[in-house]
Each structure stands twice: as structure tokens, then as C-alpha cells.
Amino acid sequence: MQRSWRQRFHLPAVIGTIPMILVAVGVFVIGIGFSVLWSFTSSKLFPTYDFVGLAQYRRLWADSRWLVSVNNIWFFGLMSISCNMVFGYLLAVFMDQRIRQEDLFRSIFLYPFAMSLIVTGLVWQWVLDPNLGLQAAMRNLGWSSFSFAPLVDANTAIYALVVAGIWQGSGVTMAILLAGLRGVDEEIWKAARVDGIPTWRTHLSIVAPMMKGAFATAFVLQCVGVVRVYDLVIAMTGGGPGIATSMPAVYVIQLITVRQNVGQGMAAATMMLLPVLVVLGFSGLVLWRRNRRQGARV
């Protein structure tokens, strides 16, 4: 049955969503379109329309700074997401033991997430700064040979970022997984106990598979956080020492603002967009196929 335009688009609803539609189309679609467009030009300080084909991309992938950034994001992403998931799940299991003061603990664990990454980064930078933080404190206590300054060493700075990322992200992972855990019927636990299945096995084989949705949500949130990680890096290391902790987002901003190379910056931004588009397309395909199969069944 074909419904009329008026029925399908309720006027007040359309008017109400117009600002949001304008912002979404204006900022995201048009903005992204120009980014892609300029990535094919030789723009320097200001955008131009002098098209040079894929030259910017070739230069980008020859730039060691970009290669380091890509390496870093993989390392940072894999480390922080996997640790976040494990820590988040363990915390959720801990919270699920009917502990006292649960609300208090939940607030404490969620608190880092509520703070700006700039603040998180700054706090961690102070703690890890050799002249202000942990090292200085230990030396003042009399342990003069104590040395702990991960941020100033190119080999260890990325680990400090990972730790800060975990500190910031595991709380929200816990909150999502805790909700999933609470959704599991208590009788499942009882049945597993009567069946003589050890607790860890029940978690692994029965409960975790039942929480697929919660895991997926937490995972997507973490991924989004990783792809756009910028302020944490800026606040803690500024991409340094040297280029040791540079990330794609940091690289893009620096190219555009500091090195005044809009064309190549846009090329890098487009490269960041690519994996997101691939994932979106893939999940859209899965959803479409599932809908079609259900439609065929009905």
C-alpha cells in the first residue's frame, strides 16, 4: 500500500528535525566531501582546486611520520581495546557480586569517562613527569636512585598512553557489560551450578555468549574512541618524544595547522575515513541480508 507524502512525513516532526538534518548534512556530508575533494589537490596553506590525482596519497605513504602514526594506532588500539574489554568484564563481574556501596564504586569507575581526555591526559602527564610526579615524589622520600619516566622515552611513551586509555575507558566498558550481565537470568546460573559447571566455565561458555550485544556495543564505542584519539596524545606527549607517539588524527591536525599542507592532511583524513566506511558497509550488508532472509520467511 502506497502511503501519501503527508502521512509518511509528519510536518511537526520534520520541522523539529530540520536543524539536526542541516547540521548533519552540512558538517558531515559536505565537510567530508570537501575533505576528499581537496585530498586530490595540491592545496598548501589554503585550499585550491589544482588537481594532482593521487600524488598526495603517494607522498603520504612515503612519509615516515605517517607510517609511525599508523603503526601507533594499531598498537594503541589493539592494546587498549583488548585490555579495556578484559578489565571491564572483570570489573563488571566484581560489581555483580552484590557488593556493598555498589553505586559509589560504579561512580568511581565511571568517573574517568566523564572527564575530558585533556584533563585525563594532563593528570597522567603530571603523574608521569619526572620532575613533578611519581619519580620526584619517590626521590623526595629518600629513594634517590628511583627512576620512572615513561613519557620521555620514545620506547615507553606509547605504553603510558595505553595505560591512560585503559584508565579512561574500562569504566564505561564495565557499565555496559554490567548491564548485560544483569540481563542474564538468575536461573541460568542456578542451572549451571546444578550441572556442576565451574564458575569460570559458566562465564566463558554460557554467559559471555549471551552478552554478544553488550560486547558489540562496548567494542564499537572503544573503536570510535581509538580512531579519533587526539586530545589524550596532545595532552600527554604532544606526539613525542620526537614522533614516537604520533597518531593519525594528530598527524592530520599538524599537517593542516603547523605544516600548512592541507592537501596531504586531507589525504590522511580520507585514509582514516576509509576503514570506517569499510566497516559501515560491511555491517550494512549483513543487516540487509538478514532483513531479506526474515522478509522471505514472512
Added chain:
Amino acid sequence: MAQNGTSVSIQDLSLNFGAVSVLKTLNLDVAEGEFVVLLGPSGCGKSTLLNCVAGLLDISEGRIFIKGKNVTWEEPKDRGIGMVFQSYALYPQMTVEKNLSFGLRVAGLPKEEIAKRIARAAEILQIEPLLQRKPSALSGGQRQRVAIGRALVRDVDVFLFDEPLSNLDAKLRSELRVEIKLLHRKLQNTMIYVTHDQIEAMTLADRIAVMKGGVIQQLDAPQTIYNRPVNRFVAGFLGSPAMNFIDGRLEKDKGDWYFIVEDVRIPLATYAFEKEPVPGPAVFGMRPEHVAFNSGTGWPFTADANVEVVEPMGSDTLVWLKLGKQNFTVRVTSERTPRNADAVSIGFDPMRASLFDAETGNRL
């Protein structure tokens, strides 16, 4: 029924949650092969008691024996019990076969043994065609059958059922009720079954334990509980439509006892008192189906009354009338349904009545 020896013995069991006492020094012996139903309203502690027997709750005091072995502090899996839950509690990501075999595989049983047990359970419950399906692809009745199968493959002596039919619709419920009864006859296992449904209790049980407030009120065969309830709570909880209760008093006149309410005098010559009664306030209970309707004067007690409301229920009809100033219901076969405001006569034999102390509610 094979009544050789005790299968489950609960001795002086108490359970407290903080200051709240949920079960109070409870004693219950279940014979081998017996089907005992724990019946009671919500919050009476019946499910809690079952969880204690299963070992899912730690008890505060007392002891639990299963097959003569003290299992008070044993893990559930070592107690020799299988349990079936209201929500079925199947593992949703596993096929039916995996659901049945998971516990056995974790316990490290040999493959052939597992296959043998699953084949047997599947045959008994007729779920062979479902073995490769996931629980989400099963109907409620099928899921509950699988849940019973999971208890079956454990090869245990005692089956515990925690309101297993409550999530099913009325038709399926009556079907599965019969199936559980057949299963019990086939397996001859001890079964303890928790329900709030009196029909389930009456039809399934060898003995019913009616519970209220963490205490077993009466433990007896279904017919005994129905016909000779020990107190007013049991009398009112069983039976649908509910028993008629009339507040009045007992009096002795020329050596015979009468129950008197306003101008109605019910002679109690045929009533079997538990002990020698004393005059005073009492409650007279009479089941609606034990009252004769328009059937002459050959009854120890007869009275005339006016019909107030008629409730046809298909198989029979419930007639509300006034006996003196008291509401009184009578169950009538549907062919003899009267009309509103008809003048009718009723009669009954007080032998089938139940008299209760007005204060304590205990049977007189």
C-alpha cells in the same frame, strides 16, 4: 507406590536472611519414589525450600539428607539431584544436544556414555527431532521438555521442579502435567515439585505439603487435604470455587451440638470432631460442591434461600445465594441452572463440613 526407605530428609531446617526468618525449623521426609508437591501462595518459602534442598542456598540451621547421605554442605552437583526451572534456563547459544551434554562433558564422562544417556532421555521425552535446534527455535512446551531432559541425563535419584509449568499457557500446562505424571510412573524417581497451582498439586502429588509463612501447615494425601484441612488457611487455599466460611458459634442443646448463626441452626450430630468441643465462636466451612440443590428434604440440614447471582462456567454453574444474612455458594450441574431471584432449597450433610476455631483457625 514403592515406599521403601527415605529418599530426602529435611531436619529442623531454618533459613534467615538477616533478621527475616524465611523457613522455620522445618521437617520433611520424602519416601523413595514419592511425588511430593510443595504448595502455597507467593512468598510462603516453597521455592526457597527447594533451593535449599538443591544446595543453591546455604541454610542457617538444620540438616539435609539425600539417600541417607548428609548433603547439608555439599555442592549442588554432588547431591544427586536434577532441577527443572520455571524459565527453563536453557543455555541459549547451544543446541538442544549441547544443552543436555554440557554438564556431562564438563564432568569428563566418556563420549559413548554421554551419547547413550542423551539417546535415552531424548527417547523418553520424544525430543529426538529437536536435538540439533537452538532453544530459540523451540516452543515453550518443547523447551520445558528439554529442561527436564537436562535433569534426566544427570542420572540422579531426586528430581526438583521449581514451578516448571508456570510460563506455559493453560492448554500446554495440562498436557505437560499429564506428561510429568507419566514420566514419574516410568522412572519411579523421587520428585519434589513446587507450585502455586492447586490443580497441579492435586493431580500430581502423592502427598501435598501446604506451606504458609515458611511453615508446613499440612502434609497429607491430596484427598485428605481437600476433605479434612487442618486449618482455615488450608481450607481456603485449596478448592476452586473456594470453600464457604460462615462465622457463628457452637452450642450444646440436649446433648447435641449445633452451629448457630442468626436464626440458622445446623445440627452437627454427624460431624466428626477432632476433640471434645467447647461452646463458643467458631467458623463453619462447606465446599460448594458438597451442597445438594433442590433435592428434597432427606438431608440432616435443609434450608430455603433466594438466588442472588448465577455464574455459568460451562461444565457447571456457581450459584450465589443468601443463607440467613450470609453469602453462600453452591455448585450446580449446568442442566439444573436456576434463574436469578428463584426461590430454591439447599441441603447438606455436616459430615462433609469443616469446623474451625474462630480464634486460632485450627480444625475442631
